[in-house]
Amino acid sequence: MSATATPAIDGWFTTGPEPALVGSRCTACTTVYFPPTSGFCRNPACSGEEFERVELSRRGTVWSYTDAQYQPPAPYIPAADPYVPFALAAVELPEGLTVLGQVAEGYGVADLRVGAEVELVVEMLYADETGERSIWRWKPVAELGEEADQ
Numbered sequence: 001m002s003a004t005a006t007p008a009i010d011g012w013f014t015t016g017p018e019p020a021l022v023g024s025r026c027t028a029c030t031t032v033y034f035p036p037t038s039g040f041c042r043n044p045a046c047s048g049e050e051f052e053r054v055e056l057s058r059r060g061t062v063w064s065y066t067d068a069q070y071q072p073p074a075p076y077i078p079a080a081d082p083y084v085p086f087a088l089a090a091v092e093l094p095e096g097l098t099v100l101g102q103v104a105e106g107y108g109v110a111d112l113r114v115g116a117e118v119e120l121v122v123e124m125l126y127a128d129e130t131g132e133r134s135i136w137r138w139k140p141v142a143e144l145g146e147e148a149d150q
Contacts, residue, residue, distance in 0.1 A: 020058050022055060023055075023097070028046050032097060056093055058120045060093040061091065063092040065088060065114075066109070067085050104140075116141075122137070
């Protein structure tokens with residue numbers, strides 16, 4: 001990915017060597033939300049209206065996963081023609097949130113299992129005449145002993 005890639009969704013994640021999703025924390029009840037929110041707290045027991053920006057944990061565990069065998073409708077922009085299926089993972093973060101995202105380039109459903117650890121990475125989503133756009137993805141974390149036969 002080019003250093004000039006612009007996030008496809010501004011304000012939802014950071015870039016750099018340790019990217020993170022950006023959420024909102026209600027200053028009244030401390031409930032954390034992703035994507036970031038404003039206006040009013042969605043916690044029915046809270047009347048809070050002020051939020052602070054908070055970076056979420058970079059690692060979580062796979063809650064569920066699937067693959068997109070068929071091209072999603074617009075505004076989805078396919079990365080290749082013909083369309084290439086990709087994997088999606090719902091990842092449970094320590095903050096108590098479950099966040100859906102694509103799985104990192106080079107990984108598919110065969111590389112995932114419920115309860116497995118994944119970490120957030122930022123990769124190029126697409127490029128057009130205005131430049132490259134990046135998005136967060138979930139990359140499986142190799143467990144000790146998986147990378148090499150010992």
